[in-house]
Amino acid sequence: xxxxxxxxxxxxxxxxxxxxxxxxxxxxxxxxxxxxxxxxxxxxxxxxxxxxxxxxxxxxxxxxxxxxxxxxxxxxxxxxxxxxxxxxxxxxxxxxxxxxxxxx
Numbered sequence: 152x153x154x155x156x157x158x159x160x161x162x163x164x165x166x167x168x169x170x171x172x173x174x175x176x177x178x179x180x181x182x183x184x185x186x187x188x189x190x191x192x193x194x195x196x197x198x199x200x201x202x203x204x205x206x207x208x209x210x211x212x213x214x215x216x217x218x219x220x221x222x223x224x225x226x227x228x229x230x231x232x233x234x235x236x237x238x239x240x241x242x243x244x245x246x247x248x249x250x251x252x253x254x255x
């Protein structure tokens with residue numbers, strides 16, 4: 152598989168920046184809560200933000216390293232990847248409903 156282009160890495164970079172800001176906000180919220188217990192509401196949004204980013208990274212990350220087994224079937228969907236210009240085929244697993252985008 153070809154190396155990832157810089158345009159594909161940008162979402163990862165944005166995720167990292169938002170995660171870092173969320174963790175910083177959470178740390179400030181914890182410090183404010185330790186100073187004054189009335190600061191606990193400041194922990195709610197950054198905790199949700201950090202949890203959502205971690206959940207997304209764990210559960211929605213592409214599994215390109217795992218091979219396609221017998222349950223996978225190619226669909227008629229084909230397109231050119233705008234970042235690399237390479238043709239992509241969409242594969243579908245009827246058992247799980249999962250879709251994968253595979254370089255041709």
